[in-house]
Amino acid sequence: MWKRGKFALLVLLIEIAFIIVYGCVVVYDPDADASNPSHSISASLNGSNYRENMLEDYYPLFQDVSVMIFIGFGFLMTFMKKYGYSAVALNMLLACIAVQWGIIMQNVWHTHHGKLHINVFSLINAEFGSATVLISYGALLGKLSPIQLVVMCMIEITIFGCNEHLGVGIYKTADIGGSIFLHTFGAYFGLAVTFVLYRKEFCEHPKEGAVYHSDIFAMIGTIYLWLFWPSFNSALGLGDDRHRAIINTYLSLCSCVLISFATSSLVDGKNRFNMEALLNLFRLEAIIYLLYLSVKYLTPFAMIIGSLAGFISVMGYHFLTPFLAKYCRIHDTCGVNNLHGMPGIYAALVSAIVVSLASEDNYGYSLYEIFGYMSPAANSSKLAEIQSQYTEIEPGKGRTASLQAGYQLIALVTTLAVAIGGGIVTGQSKFIFYFDFFY
Amino acid sequence: MWKRGKFALLVLLIEIAFIIVYGCVVVYDPDADASNPSHSISASLNGSNYRENMLEDYYPLFQDVSVMIFIGFGFLMTFMKKYGYSAVALNMLLACIAVQWGIIMQNVWHTHHGKLHINVFSLINAEFGSATVLISYGALLGKLSPIQLVVMCMIEITIFGCNEHLGVGIYKTADIGGSIFLHTFGAYFGLAVTFVLYRKEFCEHPKEGAVYHSDIFAMIGTIYLWLFWPSFNSALGLGDDRHRAIINTYLSLCSCVLISFATSSLVDGKNRFNMEALLNLFRLEAIIYLLYLSVKYLTPFAMIIGSLAGFISVMGYHFLTPFLAKYCRIHDTCGVNNLHGMPGIYAALVSAIVVSLASEDNYGYSLYEIFGYMSPAANSSKLAEIQSQYTEIEPGKGRTASLQAGYQLIALVTTLAVAIGGGIVTGQSKFIFYFDFFY
Amino acid sequence: MWKRGKFALLVLLIEIAFIIVYGCVVVYDPDADASNPSHSISASLNGSNYRENMLEDYYPLFQDVSVMIFIGFGFLMTFMKKYGYSAVALNMLLACIAVQWGIIMQNVWHTHHGKLHINVFSLINAEFGSATVLISYGALLGKLSPIQLVVMCMIEITIFGCNEHLGVGIYKTADIGGSIFLHTFGAYFGLAVTFVLYRKEFCEHPKEGAVYHSDIFAMIGTIYLWLFWPSFNSALGLGDDRHRAIINTYLSLCSCVLISFATSSLVDGKNRFNMEALLNLFRLEAIIYLLYLSVKYLTPFAMIIGSLAGFISVMGYHFLTPFLAKYCRIHDTCGVNNLHGMPGIYAALVSAIVVSLASEDNYGYSLYEIFGYMSPAANSSKLAEIQSQYTEIEPGKGRTASLQAGYQLIALVTTLAVAIGGGIVTGQSKFIFYFDFFY
Incomplete structure (x- = not known):
């Protein structure tokens, strides 16, 4: 009984700890947050923008x-x-x-802001x-x-x-x-x-x-x-x-x-x-x-x-x-x-x-999205050129x-x-x- | 033999009844109807609108x-x-x-019009x-x-x-x-x-x-x-x-x-x-x-x-x-x-x-989509304000x-x-x- | 041992043959090719165009x-x-x-151009x-x-x-x-x-x-x-x-x-x-x-x-x-x-x-997409009318x-x-x- 009780206690304590931690630090990502209208259920709010919810891209693979x-x-x-x-x-x-x-x-x-987005x-x-x-x-x-x-x-x-x-x-x-x-x-x-x-x-x-x-x-x-x-x-x-x-x-x-x-x-x-x-x-x-x-x-x-x-x-x-x-x-x-x-x-x-x-010949500019630090340093003219076509690319270290x-x-x-x-x-x-x- | 025959007969009659009922009252939803060009197979008809077919949203979960x-x-x-x-x-x-x-x-x-859409x-x-x-x-x-x-x-x-x-x-x-x-x-x-x-x-x-x-x-x-x-x-x-x-x-x-x-x-x-x-x-x-x-x-x-x-x-x-x-x-x-x-x-x-x-603070206006009767009554100014942003909301009973x-x-x-x-x-x-x- | 060796050899030779053939004739379809920026990973490149990747339409069913x-x-x-x-x-x-x-x-x-797109x-x-x-x-x-x-x-x-x-x-x-x-x-x-x-x-x-x-x-x-x-x-x-x-x-x-x-x-x-x-x-x-x-x-x-x-x-x-x-x-x-x-x-x-x-009454113009050779011959006025609404339709043989x-x-x-x-x-x-x- 004691042994089984110990297992039960350990698992129970772990779950309680999880609940407390989640209660303190976890919040919804904007894509899952109803108070954020831009990802809303509504298809017609600002055009058919529920399509943009990242869920569509990931759920079947999840x-x-x-x-x-x-x-x-x-x-x-x-x-x-x-x-x-x-x-x-x-x-x-x-x-x-x-x-x-x-x-x-x-x-x-x-x-x-001190919270984890889920x-x-x-x-x-x-x-x-x-x-x-x-x-x-x-x-x-x-x-x-x-x-x-x-x-x-x-x-x-x-x-x-x-x-x-x-x-x-x-x-x-x-x-x-x-x-x-x-x-x-x-x-x-x-x-x-x-x-x-x-x-x-x-x-x-x-x-x-x-x-x-x-x-x-x-x-x-x-x-x-x-x-x-x-x-x-x-x-x-x-x-x-x-x-x-x-x-x-x-x-x-x-x-x-x-x-x-x-x-x-x-x-x-x-x-x-x-x-x-x-x-x-x-x-x-x-x-x-x-x-x-x-x-x-x-x-x-x-x-x-x-x-x-x-x-x-x-x-x-x-x-x-x-x-x-x-x-x-x-x-x-x-x-x-x-x-x-x-x-x-x-x-x-x-x-x-x-x-x-890997090189730009093979990948085009998506090279710098996959390997973030291969992208040119901030304020370089090369970076500006890349970003003009591919806005997500962030400055890297030119590896x-x-x-x-x-x-x-x-x-x-x-x-x-x-x-x-x-x-x-x-x-x-x-x-x-x-x-x-x-x- | 009689018992098995009875089972077979019952199931057969049920299926025949289904076929008759479907033949009389069931038609395709516009999203599945070929004669409705706005949901067609064609990507380029009126822009890439096959994307709008509701099937895409529901089929993997189905x-x-x-x-x-x-x-x-x-x-x-x-x-x-x-x-x-x-x-x-x-x-x-x-x-x-x-x-x-x-x-x-x-x-x-x-x-x-007397038909069920499927x-x-x-x-x-x-x-x-x-x-x-x-x-x-x-x-x-x-x-x-x-x-x-x-x-x-x-x-x-x-x-x-x-x-x-x-x-x-x-x-x-x-x-x-x-x-x-x-x-x-x-x-x-x-x-x-x-x-x-x-x-x-x-x-x-x-x-x-x-x-x-x-x-x-x-x-x-x-x-x-x-x-x-x-x-x-x-x-x-x-x-x-x-x-x-x-x-x-x-x-x-x-x-x-x-x-x-x-x-x-x-x-x-x-x-x-x-x-x-x-x-x-x-x-x-x-x-x-x-x-x-x-x-x-x-x-x-x-x-x-x-x-x-x-x-x-x-x-x-x-x-x-x-x-x-x-x-x-x-x-x-x-x-x-x-x-x-x-x-x-x-x-x-x-x-x-x-x-x-539940309140508007938590949900924004999507509250009124989830709980239809909590939405304001028809012709109220509140409803007009909501609908200006969120066109699907229908008049409710202000529950x-x-x-x-x-x-x-x-x-x-x-x-x-x-x-x-x-x-x-x-x-x-x-x-x-x-x-x-x-x- | 000889028999097993023969099986191993046959399968090995088949795989080697595949690798050689693939090396010679198979290339990525543009939708899978990183050097083609129009299907890129980037959502913001030319608008949110990664959505257009055909993968999204087919992968769950695949x-x-x-x-x-x-x-x-x-x-x-x-x-x-x-x-x-x-x-x-x-x-x-x-x-x-x-x-x-x-x-x-x-x-x-x-x-x-002599290559198979995959x-x-x-x-x-x-x-x-x-x-x-x-x-x-x-x-x-x-x-x-x-x-x-x-x-x-x-x-x-x-x-x-x-x-x-x-x-x-x-x-x-x-x-x-x-x-x-x-x-x-x-x-x-x-x-x-x-x-x-x-x-x-x-x-x-x-x-x-x-x-x-x-x-x-x-x-x-x-x-x-x-x-x-x-x-x-x-x-x-x-x-x-x-x-x-x-x-x-x-x-x-x-x-x-x-x-x-x-x-x-x-x-x-x-x-x-x-x-x-x-x-x-x-x-x-x-x-x-x-x-x-x-x-x-x-x-x-x-x-x-x-x-x-x-x-x-x-x-x-x-x-x-x-x-x-x-x-x-x-x-x-x-x-x-x-x-x-x-x-x-x-x-x-x-x-x-x-x-x-099958007829145009049932299908609309998508009839000519499903049965390609039922579409009118090239240069006919009927074809022009169809193509004005449904650009993918190709000339057929009017079957x-x-x-x-x-x-x-x-x-x-x-x-x-x-x-x-x-x-x-x-x-x-x-x-x-x-x-x-x-x-």
């Missing part, structure tokens, strides 16, 4: 991302015989905590952030109690929010698909925690086996994640940027499936498709990230990148995961290193190369493409350090152990 | 609601070992009958109406034959259509999320029928137990219902109203999950998460309703309301459902009282309070906020009376028994 | 279609006890190959094309090895692309719902292959039986296909055309469910709903096609057409499929003849009748409605001939046997 978070990640983890049910349930609890906390942690850097964009961003917790959870499935997972979730979102602000707000890197701040961060945070908590019994846990039906459930999660990846990668963009992100992600996903099947049929010992291998290769969705560029032949590049990602991920599953579990004290229940970790690093490296090739690529790499290194350090501290922290002890 | 009705409600009821398959199948049959009949029953009050909005409304039948079906799962369910469906939609017209058309209440006319109505209609049909055997029916996989199927339904609730609550709104409804519903759902986990872990006897309890708390989606207001601190209120709803629903499941089955002759197969009934009443009471606080809140409460009481009365009559009606006897 | 292809078709085929897993997996592999190849084969007829519309069209392969796969489930399926997929998409160009590009028929070029083509291509490959053992294959849970999985696929059919039928339209297609498809689907239940309960031997029969009638989604017309009473016609389609399909399942398997050497694993073949022919015939009734209907029938006959001929050649081809022999 719901796609929601399906990925709650159905996709939830059912992805049902492949284990005994954890199926609690995987889906805890996935939902963690996502709900992470989203509420993430809205605060991600927006606290952009206050308006809109559909904040909700998408918060679901993106919650993905880091769910990725980490994949490495930890079956190892932590619910109460420990809740504590870890709060810590991880806090660290994630700071690291993302460092990368996006201060370094001004572009990582719209989240390969650095979501996938790499979430995977290595979780792997660092599992490293600290390592016990030998993990490796031969009998609950790990899959049964036929649990595998099919897992495929529901897998396919939904795969399917809505174009929405995930493009949700934060608009117009032609979003269009390109969708085309490239989609073709990249398709080519990745082909190469994964090919690789898997080679490395797998049996003569016919092996279920676990197939399931695994379907989980590859996570390797796809945003390729936001417009070089002339990007589409085939996207296909090459997707193909290589499929290869890396299948090889990692077959050779690296058992090796890490045996020799490196890293037991990775769902193989997040192959699904999010290595592909995330790979995507970040590729994106640094692609960024180093070169190579320098911008360098910052992308710095963000990757920082993120790895923060994720691994944060994970080790969290895994050993009094918080986790304290609750473990009493639970 | 499909979200469709997923809730056919996947969500269908799979929600698969948790019972033996009813899984027929639950999904009959759910679909009932929804298809209810939708076709609902389009007539909901639009018959608004004829245009558009995407009618389809959304008809799916909303079909939810009442599916909610009632939740209380009756396993108790009625298919033929009885079909008859009940036709009767319930007829009564629902009249009650909704009474509340929305005559009382002019606002209930866009449907807490009164959908959830409360559907739940108490179904509970009244189950009260009339009560037999002792219901309580220890062996088919009721869940098995592991049927539980996971039920979670597919549950999560989809939970996930698309923001679409359900906002589908009938536009612009900033829709935006607020989405934000509030989403945060309310998240906080509801936390409190449901906390409550469930306390009241549940075992030391770890119990599957049925978890499943139940995931079914809580139904408690969320539209909060359409724009008071400064609404977001935390939405979270508080969601939290309390989670608490009420879990407590009801653990204590009230067994009590009702034992002492009150009310056997509630899926616990619709906890999922739709009590939360519906609770939501209606909260909304009455919130309505009583005060308190009076409007009073009407909300009257609508709740009327709905309860109509639902319970209608359910008892339907349960005892010759129709139901007649078919039961022969089937 | 994702609905994606769910149908990967979840719908995939899970539809899980009803067989032993093939569930590989059905979903191979469905995904085939769709990914078909989509990448289809983008080339469908756009090669419309080059711009946009969200191409992706939708390619998913439509991939449906033909998945339909054929339904007839072949369990009979071909993965390597044979991959070869068949490449051949089928090639033939499909040519036949579609013949029908749409040369005959100028309208078949937006794809009843002729997708459903009829895919079904009879697959049936021709299964005819060639017929072996007696197919008919009593023990893996064919369903188990309880595999049936529920199949219903996930079925309901998703059913649910998003309005999106499938309307994805290529816009404005009021799309609106009508959605309303008619939706009502047609609803009435089809009623009649299917009625028919099934009659022809089925047992006293209660039979699972397989129910499952079958839920698979009826495939019978619905686009009804693009606007005659005054079309809605009831749509319901009548849907009802008859339900009747045809259930009767076919109960009587025709066993007959074909026994006497005609056609073993149709999933019954695609009932789900896509006969309903496709039926829909094509109905649409020819409906087309013969009468009856002539247009005749071309619809010719397209049907050609498609049947091409599909059956192509299927027989493919089934007997050295390619299929060669790989079979070594595999």
Whole structure:
């Protein structure tokens, strides 16, 4: 009773804290505020201006991302015989905590007169952030109690929010698909925690086996994640940027499936498709990230990148995961290193190369919207010329493409350090152990 | 053979009747009519005016609601070992009958030269109406034959259509999320029928137990219902109203999950998460309703309301459902009282309070669009001033906020009376028994 | 090892070929091209023109279609006890190959300076094309090895692309719902292959039986296909055309469910709903096609057409499929003849009748947009009058409605001939046997 009471108390206190914080600092964005007539319900007020509500641009993609978070990640983890049910349930609890906390942690850097504005964009961003917790959870499935997972979730979102602000707000890197701040961060945070908590019994846990039906459930999660990846990668963009992100992600996903099947049929010992291998290769969705560029032949590049990602991920599953579990004290229940970790690093490296090739020839002036610090300094004549055509462009620091690529790499290194350090501290922290002890 | 023939004949006759009625009275809305050039396929006809087609505003949310009705409600009821398959199948049959009949029953009050106009909005409304039948079906799962369910469906939609017209058309209440006319109505209609049909055997029916996989199927339904609730609550709104409804519903759902986990872990006897309890708390989606207001601190209120709803629903499941089955002759197969009934009443009471606080300060002039009868009477100078800025506003009756809140409460009481009365009559009606006897 | 190596090699070579072809001939459509400022990310560049990006019109429906292809078709085929897993997996592999190849084969007829333009519309069209392969796969489930399926997929998409160009590009028929070029083509291509490959053992294959849970999985696929059919039928339209297609498809689907239940309960031997029969009638989604017309009473016609389609399909399942398997050497694993073949022919015939009734009275000038060759010849005064109001209309050949209907029938006959001929050649081809022999 005491243990259950403690879980209930912790969750209750967290929700009360959220309510107080929201009551103090959160207000509606003007786009959602009825007292602001310019975004009103009325179609005829000042012309048909309800059309301008940003909701129209983002809501369908927001719901796609929601399906990925709650159905996709939830059912992805049902492949284990005994954890199926609690995987889906805890996935939902963690996502709900992470989203509420993430809205605060991600927006606290952009206050308006001391208030945080909330809109559909904040909700998408918060679901993106919650993905880091769910990725980490994949490495930890079956190892932590619910109460420990809740504590870890709060810590991880806090660290994630700071690291993302460092990368996006201060370094001004572009990582719209989240390969650095979501996938790499979430995977290595979780792997660092599992490293600290390592016990030998993990490796031969009998609950790990899959049964036929649990595998099919897992495929529901897998396919939904795969399917809505174009929405995930493009949700934060608009117009032609979003269009390109969708085309490239989609073709990249398709080519990745082909190469994964090919690789898997080679490395797998049996003569016919092996279920676990197939399931695994379907989980590859996570390797796809945003390729936001417009070089002339990007589409085939996207296909090459997707193909290589499929290869890396299948090889990692077959050779690296058992090796890490045996020799490196890293037991990775769902193989997040192959699904999010290595592909995330790979995507970040590729994106640094692609960024180093970015130029006004490829992008036109939208270059300066994507990479804010590549825009010319204030008061320069070049800036005036750009702004005469493209009013949103703000003064930057005149970064070169190579320098911008360098910052992308710095963000990757920082993120790895923060994720691994944060994970080790969290895994050993009094918080986790304290609750473990009493639970 | 005779029994099956009777079912086939009944369904066939219903479909033929639908076809005749549609042929006589249904025409396309101008937005769907090719002979009306102002909504044409052509982008360039009178400027890019195909953009104005209302379809663009409603279709993505319509499909979200469709997923809730056919996947969500269908799979929600698969948790019972033996009813899984027929639950999904009959759910679909009932929804298809209810939708076709609902389009007539909901639009018959608004004829245009003796014709009913049909558009995407009618389809959304008809799916909303079909939810009442599916909610009632939740209380009756396993108790009625298919033929009885079909008859009940036709009767319930007829009564629902009249009650909704009474509340929305005559009382002019606002209930866009449907807490009164959908959830409360559907739940108490179904509970009244189950009260009339009560037999002792219901309580220890062996088919009721869940098995592991049927539980996971039920979670597919549950999560989809939970996930698309923001679409359900906002589908009938536009612009900033829709935006607020989405934000509030989403945060309310998240906080509801936390409190449901906390409550469930306390009241549940075992030391770890119990599957049925978890499943139940995931079914809580139904408690969320539209909060359409724009008071400064609404977001935390939405979270508080969601939290309390989670608490009420879990407590009801653990204590009230067994009590009702034992002492009150009310056997509630899926616990619709906890999922739709009590939360519906609770939501209606909260909304009455919130309505009583509505004012022009919070809403601007959109107040008079949401609550039509609060708008000033025709020919008043106030009305002229409003219409100069907000041309859609129509003359009302100058209701005060308190009076409007009073009407909300009257609508709740009327709905309860109509639902319970209608359910008892339907349960005892010759129709139901007649078919039961022969089937 | 050699066999697996061969599969891996074939898939790898296909992907490499795709990458080379894409690198040589595919470029972004202007709507996705960053160097084209008129579709830019910027809202304020020349006014809020990002709104004009065609992505906004098509993306939500594209994702609905994606769910149908990967979840719908995939899970539809899980009803067989032993093939569930590989059905979903191979469905995904085939769709990914078909989509990448289809983008080339469908756009090669419309080059711009020797390049193919790729946009969200191409992706939708390619998913439509991939449906033909998945339909054929339904007839072949369990009979071909993965390597044979991959070869068949490449051949089928090639033939499909040519036949579609013949029908749409040369005959100028309208078949937006794809009843002729997708459903009829895919079904009879697959049936021709299964005819060639017929072996007696197919008919009593023990893996064919369903188990309880595999049936529920199949219903996930079925309901998703059913649910998003309005999106499938309307994805290529816009404005009021799309609106009508959605309303008619939706009502047609609803009435089809009623009649299917009625028919099934009659022809089925047992006293209660039979699972397989129910499952079958839920698979009826495939019978619905686009009804693009606007005659005054079309809605009831749509319901009548849907009802008859339900009747045809259930009767076919109960009587025709066993007959074909026994006497005609056609073993149709999933019954695609009932789900896509006969309903496709039926829909094509109905649409020819409906087309013969098309006139300016029903459609206004949008008639000439839907049926391009019915528009008056160049330089006629009638054309000038039309173009003054409706600038997109291009000169046609002044076809009468009856002539247009005749071309619809010719397209049907050609498609049947091409599909059956192509299927027989493919089934007997050295390619299929060669790989079979070594595999």
